[in-house]
Amino acid sequence: MKKLAVKKNVECMACLQCAQACSEAFYKEFDVTLSCVQIVAKGTGAKPMVCIQCGKCMKACEHEAITQNPKTGVYMINKKKCVGCGKCVEACPMKVMVKKDDGPVSKCIACGICVKACPMEVLEIVEK
Numbered sequence: 539m540k541k542l543a544v545k546k547n548v549e550c551m552a553c554l555q556c557a558q559a560c561s562e563a564f565y566k567e568f569d570v571t572l573s574c575v576q577i578v579a580k581g582t583g584a585k586p587m588v589c590i591q592c593g594k595c596m597k598a599c600e601h602e603a604i605t606q607n608p609k610t611g612v613y614m615i616n617k618k619k620c621v622g623c624g625k626c627v628e629a630c631p632m633k634v635m636v637k638k639d640d641g642p643v644s645k646c647i648a649c650g651i652c653v654k655a656c657p658m659e660v661l662e663i664v665e666k
């Protein structure tokens with residue numbers, strides 16, 4: 539399974555470069571609320587919250603708009619089937635699914651754009 543992961547023992551400086559890259563790639567604007575990577579305060583520092591590809595979003599979707607890619611293991615949203623109800627967003631334990639206005643929901647597809655944007659090399663794409 540391919541997924542985005544946070545490296546251990548590497549400190550996030552909360553520069554938001556990962557969030558900017560993600561929101562600009564998918565929504566063509568910089569808005570941290572539109573990023574599939576969220577930076578949260580942890581102790582005296584910060585930690586990126588990322589999709590762990592757990593599948594809870596797929597189980598919550600009543601419209602079968604979320605499926606797991608059989609090759610990569612990544613959960614993907616079919617924008618044509620998504621009605622934007624937000625039940626998957628509520629089910630996400632990491633709180634990293636994005637719902638903008640009345641449009642379809644977005645989630646991490648492990649594309650790696652945030653990995654390339656991070657100057658501290660905190661993020662990585664891994665195969666599990």
